[in-house]
Amino acid sequence: MSEQGLIEGVFSIERKAKIGTGTTTRRVEQTAMYYAREVDGEKIELQGLNSKNVPFGPVELITKDELLSDYLPMPQLFKEVIGNLRSVQKSVARGDKFRKRGENFTAEYEYANALNLDEQNVRANFGIGLCLLARDEEEKAKKVFDRILGLDTAFSDDHKHLFNEYGIALRKKKLFGQAVDYYRRALDLSNNDENLWYNLARAQFERQDWAACAEALAKCLELAPKHEEGRKMMNHLTKKGLV
Template sequence: MSENGKIHDLNGVFSRQRIAKVGTGTTTRRVAQVGYYFVEQVDADLFQVRPLNNNFVPTGDPEEISRDDLLKEYNPEPEMYHKQVLPNMKELQKTLARADRYRKQGNSFSAEMEYTNALKVDELNVRGNFGVGLCLMERGEKERANDIFARLIAMDAPFAGEHKHMFNEFGINLRKSKMIPQAVEYYARALSLSPNDEHLRYNLARAYFDAKEYGKARKELQTSLETNPDFDEAKKFIAYLDKNKLG
C-alpha cells in the first residue's frame, strides 16, 4: 500500500515482447525478443519500470510509463515475481542490511565484503556502491575509492532522495580524505540534479574552501542563502570569509 493509502495493485514483474531485426542483407530476419521488468505504481496513472538483470533483480534507472502503456505493452508474470524476483530482492536487502550493520560497528572489511556480495547480484546498486566507497575511504584506500567515485559520478541514481544520507556522507568523506577535486565534482554533479538544495551548496562551498578557491566558495554560500535566507551555517561561513578577507 502506498503512503496516500492507495493500493498498488499492478506492482510486480511484467514481460514485454519486441520484434528485432537480426543479420544483414539477405540474411536479415525478424525475431521476437522477450524482456522482463519490475514495475512499481507511483500514482494512479504513473508507473516506474526497471529491467531485471540475469540475477532476477531490478537494476538501473527507472523509466516512467502510463497505465495505458503498461496494460497495452506488458504482460504480468506473477509466478516469476513470487518464486524468483521477490525472494532475490529480499535476500539482496538482507545482504545490504548486514553490510550497513558491520560498517556502523567499525568492521569495514566485513562490511565491504557484504557490499561486494550485493554488487555481484546488482552491480548498479546505489547503496552497495556507496557502501564500498565509504569503507575504502575509512581505511584510507584512496586509489580504490576513486574508482568507486568515478562509477558513482556517472550514475543518476545516487542523488535520489532515498540515498541522500549516504550521498552526503560520501561527499563529506571525499573532502575529509583530501580528495578535494573529487568532492567538488561530486557536489557539482549533485547540484545539477538538485539545484535548490542549500545544504549541497554549503558542502560544495566547504570543498572550494579546502581547495583555496574562496571566491567560488563565497558564491555558493550566497546562492544557498538565496534559497534559504535563514541558513545560519552559511551566514557564519560568509562572516568567517569576511573576517579573514577571503574571496
C-alpha cells in the same frame, strides 16, 4: 497484487529487434521481462530484470491500461524476483549499518552480497567505495566511484545524499579537489539544497579558493538566510578581506 490491492508483479512483452548488418540483417522477436509496481494516479513503474532476476536500471512510467493490454503477467517468477529484491535491500541495509559502526570489512561483505545479485545497485557501490576510502584505499575507491558515474540510475534525486556523503569523506581525507567534484555532481541532481552548497563552500575554503567559496556561500544563504554556519563563514571571509 500488493497488500494494498495495487498491481505488483512480473510482466513480459515481446519486442522485435534487428540483428546483423547488411545482407545478414534479420528481425527476431525478443522477450523483455519487467518488474511492475502501481503508483499514484493509475501509473505503473516498470523496471527491467537482470540475468539474476533482480530489478535494475532506469524506471519507466506507463499507464495501467498499457500494462494490461501490452504485457503478459508472469506470476511464476514473482516470488523469485521479490525474494531477490528483498535480499539485495537487506544486504545493503546491513552494509550501511555496519559501515556506520566503523566495521568496514563486514560492511563490504554485505555490499558485495548485494552486488552479486545486482551489480548496478547504486547504494551498494557507494557503500563499498566509502569503505575503501575509510581504509585509505583511495585508488580502489576512485575506481568504484568512476564506475558509479557510468550508472544511469546514479543520477537521481534519491542519490544526492550519497554524492554528498562521499564528498564529505573526501574532504575529511583532505582530497579537496575531488570533494568539490562530487559536491558539484550532487548539486547537478539538486541545486536547491543549502547544505550541499555549504559543504561545497567548506571544500573550497580548504582549497583557499576564496571566490568560489564565497559564491557557494551566497547560494547557501540565498536558499537559507538563517543558515548559521554559512553566515559565520561568510563573515569570516569578509572580516579577513578575502572577498
